[in-house]
Amino acid sequence: MAALATRIRVHSTKSLCRCFSSKANNEQTNPVRGMKDRFGEENRRFQWINDKGSKIASRYGFDQITTPILEYSQVFERTLGDSSDVVGKELYSFEDKGGSRLTMRPEGTAGITRALISQKLYNDLPQKFYYSGPMFRHERPQKGRLRQFEQFGIEVYGQSHASSDVETIEVASVFLKSLGLTSASLEINTLGDNASRQNYKTALKEYLSNYTDQLSEDSVNRILDSKSPQDIHILENSPVLSDYLSEASKVRFAFITRTLEHMDIPYIINPRLVRGLDYYQDTVFEFKVTSPLLGAQQGTVLAGGRYDGLVEKMGGPVGVPSIGWAAGLERLSLLVDDNKIPLTARPIAIIPVPDRGGSFSAEPDNNKNNTPSVMALHSHAMSVGAALRAKGMRVEFMHLTGSSSSKSQLPKQLARASKMNASHAVLIGTDEMQKGVVTLKDLDKTEQQLCPVDDLVRTLSAQRPFRC
Template sequence: MKPMQPVRGTADLMPRQKSQMNIVLEKASLIASRYGFQDMETPIFEFTEVFSRPLGESSDVVAKETYSFEDRGGSSLTLRPEGTASVMRALISNGLTQSLPQKFFYAGPMFRYERPQKGRMRQFHQIGCEYIGSFNPLADAEVIGCAAQFLSELGVLHSCRLHLNSLGDGESRDTDRAALVAFLPHYKNELSSDSQRRLNENPLRILDSKADEDREILKNAPQLLAFLTTQAQQHFEQVTNALDKAGINWQLDINLVRGLDYYSHTAFEFITDELGSQGTVLGGGRYDGLSAMLGGPDIGAVGFAAGVERLALLIEQKQEFTYDIAVVITDDNAASDGFALAQNLRLQGLKTDIPMAPQLGKKLKRASLIGCKLSFIIGENEIKSDTIQVKVMTTGEQKQMEISQALSFAEKFLKHGLEGNLSE
């Protein structure tokens, strides 16, 4: 074993980064609750079939990105590469198909074996909302609305564009695929090598190829929207009408398709151009087929997932950890009194530290280093007179006070900042 370094694609979430992510997490949970999405959590691994069936054996996620292993009992298990399949499995396992609809919010780590890049890790974190048990287009709109408000309140919506497309229902998909399969082989030799491979595996995904030669050919290719059934068209229209009426901006992206097999109808992504090629910051869509693929009843569902690390990279706000008060103990004889004082302050709800250093000067230095606004200095002299020295760190002002007096001063000072007056 050589390096004391984390496994490739994993990262320690040190306080600075973790606090940044907490902003995202807390905001997501808050906004989701306004839409009725209730917090829940599933295990981070499942039987492999939970993912391999619904996501599609040929999908990149299953084909080459999963962490799968056999446990000691011989079961094939997989670390979850995404949240939706697990949530649906949990709904079925818990017998909730009888009490629909259900609206869930979840957050937690996901695992994909990929080449790491900025905003792309092998262990990363997602938050997501799933609205399960409705075929109504308003459910799509509600999910998108929730996503938009979430991004907006994080302050990142302005730098994102909402891309929208309809994949249609099963019937639309079949006719479209047939048309595409009939069209593309004429150009087989001109397609990029990736797309030639996809021709057999998943022709729909050729649509969002970025290779120039493919784009040229696709200009004349049959388009998804043209093959939507009447019902699928109506569904899409009702979604977009609802978004328009609510003032949520979107743009049609006819090449937006989803890599996972269970998607149908609405597909959407919020894309930013501030993160290089990892621009998709939140994505989702309708997945009416998923429940049946897992052996459940025919249930309509729609949801989204967002990458916590990617969002954390976008938000500017930083929270520095600061203390309110340092209890500075000048000599060992005052140790227990100082400790009791600090403990009391913490019971009052004040963030308090006891600087540990060999000399008084070092203790005060430590106090200002970690951002204490006040120092309460206590030593033998103070104990004799039942007082402490209160020092305002920004100005250096200092005054001897009784402890109760010091407490009420601290309360006032921390609330009103510099208006607190020492000479009062």
């Protein structure tokens, strides 16, 4: 009976392994569709873009904010309404073990507004935040648009004057120019105040009533943001919002455009730039880049606007003005010139070579001959590397592999150092350790010299730049 139980356990284990192996081959070794691994140069581009944005936002008085990736679904669904630009995108939502309905954030604004309310930050206005991180939308993956994507953005709460609209646009313009995207064009429009939008909605509904059988399925709540060719064609002759603006809205928009001109920020007024009317008000804007790298209809790299009613809609106090923008890092990364991104520091390779001259023992230092041991040599070599790192240098320590002699490994270690673009190799054998020196090999010039350990930092600083 025990033998039978053992056979059953073995058979079950093998079946389980085959099951996991099959799944691994089909799914588990690949990322989810619309999501990707990012490393190497691409990761460095993303970090560089984020660093640029962070420095510029800080210069304008913004503080960084980080919110959870998961929020209660009502943050995006119930409080913002089905017609908002946020909820109109497909959300990743699920029910957790406690029965709560959760959603992976599709954008940053709603979560930051929720934080403003839950942390009672509205008691100390104005508040200015910048943020970055992954967002999630179940859209059709395409060039520059993924289901998990990165955004950098800013949010301003508590500033209602039109000058804050200009400053928000200015931050965006300076940010894009810092990335080298000087050709990005600003398109701007105004949706007006509540009275203006209500008058426009009435006129638009009356116009669209003649085309109900021709509109796309997605156009019912989001007609003005529809990408359907049939909707776009119908909208070509639709009423223009600028014809329904109140006098106060006209004055506000005129101030914004005049100030942009005064600040040498070129713009194009696009009367058809109308985002979600239930979400935005007054100023809306987009920065676009024409490039084959982005594909058709993917030219918008940064977009934003004013949404003064959002805090109230989400359960916060009445009358908290809000404005902000967000930029997609995937699209920006496609456009950034790699030559503008500073190269990472070239590493210095530390290579211990125990059988490089002198006698050695594989035992610790308490052996009877009191000769330097492999352990002591490695400890010494690692301390040399630590001293270089403490001075801001990038160091790659070459650990010995297997049981072969370190001397036979040396050519491979040097080849690996060259492959990783190391500028120098620091060779440390038992003779060097006893004499307090290292052999410093210049991998560009294929020259080498003995160098006292105490002079190594000074010598390296003189011979190599910290960045290539």
